[in-house]
Amino acid sequence: MTVGGWQPARVVEAVGTTPSARLxxxxxxxxxxxxxxxxxxxxxxxxxxxxxxxxxxxGSYGPGETIELAVDEIPDGEVSPYLVRDVLPGDExxxxxxxxGYFVWRPGGAEPVQLIAGGxxxxxxxxxxxxxxxxxxxxxxxxxxxxxxxxxxxxxxxxERQASNGGVALTWRYTRGAPxxxxxxxxxxxxxxxxxxxxxxxxxxxxxxxxxxxxVEHVADALVGLGHPPARxxxxxxxxx
Amino acid sequence: xxxxxxxxxxxxxxxDPRLPPGQYLTEDFPVLSAGPxxxxxxxxxxxxxxxxxxxxxxxxxxxxxxxxxxxxxxxxHCVTRWSKLxxxxxxxxxxxxxxxxxxxxxxxxxxxxxxxxxxxxxxELREGRAWVAFEFDGEPLDPEHGGPARLLVPHLYFWKxxxxxxxxxxxxxxxxxxxxxxxxxxxxxxxTEERYx
Numbered sequence: 001m002t003v004g005g006w007q008p009a010r011v012v013e014a015v016g017t018t019p020s021a022r023l024x025x026x027x028x029x030x031x032x033x034x035x036x037x038x039x040x041x042x043x044x045x046x047x048x049x050x051x052x053x054x055x056x057x058x059g060s061y062g063p064g065e066t067i068e069l070a071v072d073e074i075p076d077g078e079v080s081p082y083l084v085r086d087v088l089p090g091d092e093x094x095x096x097x098x099x100x101g102y103f104v105w106r107p108g109g110a111e112p113v114q115l116i117a118g119g120x121x122x123x124x125x126x127x128x129x130x131x132x133x134x135x136x137x138x139x140x141x142x143x144x145x146x147x148x149x150x151x152x153x154x155x156x157x158x159x160e161r162q163a164s165n166g167g168v169a170l171t172w173r174y175t176r177g178a179p180x181x182x183x184x185x186x187x188x189x190x191x192x193x194x195x196x197x198x199x200x201x202x203x204x205x206x207x208x209x210x211x212x213x214x215x216v217e218h219v220a221d222a223l224v225g226l227g228h229p230p231a232r233x234x235x236x237x238x239x240x241x
Numbered sequence: 242x243x244x245x246x247x248x249x250x251x252x253x254x255x256x257d258p259r260l261p262p263g264q265y266l267t268e269d270f271p272v273l274s275a276g277p278x279x280x281x282x283x284x285x286x287x288x289x290x291x292x293x294x295x296x297x298x299x300x301x302x303x304x305x306x307x308x309x310x311x312x313x314x315x316x317x318h319c320v321t322r323w324s325k326l327x328x329x330x331x332x333x334x335x336x337x338x339x340x341x342x343x344x345x346x347x348x349x350x351x352x353x354x355x356x357x358x359x360x361x362x363x364x365e366l367r368e369g370r371a372w373v374a375f376e377f378d379g380e381p382l383d384p385e386h387g388g389p390a391r392l393l394v395p396h397l398y399f400w401k402x403x404x405x406x407x408x409x410x411x412x413x414x415x416x417x418x419x420x421x422x423x424x425x426x427x428x429x430x431x432x433t434e435e436r437y438x
Contacts, residue, residue: 043243044246044249050253082248091246102419217278
């Protein structure tokens with residue numbers, strides 16, 4: 001899977017999904033397809049030649065020449081505000097990838113799969129949800145998704161829909177405010193939440209944790225404390241930059 | 242010729258000649274790790290070097306602290322594209338450590354608590370270019386940044402600077418470490434963008 005050079009890509013769809021995030025569909029002629037959980041480098045070039053590059057997780061998986069990104073705006077960023085506010089269908093940019101061979105899920109494994117997302121950390125895990133659903137492996141997958149409020153949840157409708165159709169088991173955790181009628185508590189993911197909403201260590205799940213650094217550090221530490229072997233916990237941290 | 246992205250560039254950051262191509266400046270200290278952060282007790286901590294012939298040289302934390310300690314001021318560059326300028330570290334030079342072993346090996350595999358590995362040509366660990374660092378910014382190195390001690394090889398992408406390092410295995414032939422088996426470059430020079438396979 002040697003990574004080639006930069007490939008031109010065209011934005012074919014740009015839709016808001018939360019107040020600060022947008023789903024982008026990019027058409028990439030010659031895209032070789034990607035595994036669930038991989039990422040891509042995006043390069044933007046200004047008219048005077050100035051360039052900036054950032055990495056984004058891919059929410060889609062499999063063959064085909066269209067990929068989906070979900071970009072959350074970093075307020076003082078230079079690339080994410082352009083992708084969330086400015087870019088329009090028909091605009092062009094460049095991509096390199098797919099990248100990364102570790103934080104990926106491949107069908108065929110016998111073990112249960114635990115996904116734990118914080119905020120925009122859902123994106124590579126959404127690719128795994130979709131891949132597992134298509135592989136008829138959804139019954140072995142549980143997802144715990146921590147968001148500030150319901151409206152901050154990227155992919156909320158799709159996740160609710162697939163869960164109610166017998167797909168991946170879904171547990172929400174609200175850290176700031178819950179929607180009306182919510183029976184559970186509000187707050188950070190803690191040991192009680194992990195015990196109630198995730199596969200227990202005895203089932204020997206493989207665990208994928210993705211989100212901001214502080215979230216991932218906290219959750220991964222707690223999982224080890226609950227008895228999950230560190231080697232069964234794969235993490236991807238979104239740095240604060 | 243690169244594709245121009247319509248309307249991009251309004252929020253650009255100032256460029257800096259100390260930034261390698263494709264990198265941007267951060268004031269934070271982001272974290273890249275593949276799994277949970279290991280917690281290592283200083284009483285249990287060891288750093289060892291095993292040569293290609295199998296000879297082992299090992300230091301306890303106390304023995305390690307008695308070695309000559311150097312101050313290092315350097316820029317660091319992560320393959321995820323952040324760079325941090327003017328970071329300050331304290332640690333023991335690999336020159337000091339390698340002086341204690343007999344070797345004709347050409348490569349080293351760094352091993353970490355938690356199982357992480359990364360491969361580096363042995364020459365690139367010599368001549369004042371690599372350290373085992375245990376202080377950052379005047380404080381003991383945080384576990385999430387690799388404490389109690391990490392490798393510091395700042396002229397290569399930062400995944401080569403193995404966190405929670407516990408030793409080196411010296412090898413005649415190059416072998417891929419953890420990220421090197423998972424899509425990243427065997428060498429990792431930021432100035433020539435040796436990022437991926």
